[in-house]
Amino acid sequence: MPMAKDDLPEPKRRNRTMAVADVLSGALDPVLKKRGFASRDIITHWAAMAPEPYDSVAIPDKLTWPRGERSAEGATLLLRCVPGHALAIAHEGPRIAAAVNRYFGFVLVGAVKLSAEPFTPGSGQKAQKTDQPNQSTIAKVGAQVADVTDDDLREALRTLGHALSSRSGRNS
Known part of the structure; x- marks a missing residue:
């Protein structure tokens, strides 16, 4: 027996606007998991959780967990930093770890170390080219x-x- 028009399920709407973060979240999650991050919270909310000035001169690079204890508390957070701030970050590692742990409400980071990869703030910002009309x-x-x-x-x-x-x- 054919179904009436009212009996059909409502089709999913596909032509709606979506935030770029929602679209890319599925693509970024596997990459972040390889870097040791269970979620992207530590990266997206870094400016809110890191103490000043480290919120603007450093970014999280990787989270390494102790061998054999994947769910153990106290991972090592590797930070990329602007040249010239490495000594300060190495010295303030416990303070940065405490700030991250306070943000999450449990001991996530046991130590903070520096990554070998450099970080330059604003490197993701591209200069807008202004096209001059003919x-x-x-x-x-x-x-x-x-x-x-x-x-x-x-x-x-x-x-x-x-x-x-x-x-x-x-x-x-």
Whole structure:
């Protein structure tokens, strides 16, 4: 007997917006597990848990557990740090470990050591390239906004026109 239209289950909606973190979480988890992290909390919330200035000059690199005791408390946290802060981090290791443990509410980190990998803050930030419009675009947009009497509005419309023309030029 055919099913009525009302009896069919509601299909999952696939055309919804999703946060990038939600989409990438499945891809990042296996990589983080290889680095010793059970979850990405220590990486994503590092700025909140690490004492100043170590929240901005160091990042977690790896969590190593004692051999044979995968669930044992007291892992060693390896940190990447900015050159020049290595001595301070080595000296303040117990303080950093206490801050991480306080954040989680249990003894997760027993010791803090330095990773051999360097870290430079802001290395993930890319400089935005501003595309300059060509002369024909400048002339075309200038002619379209020439009749606007308000100087501020004319300049805003000119900037918008240049941005839109460079955007449409990339898509074609």
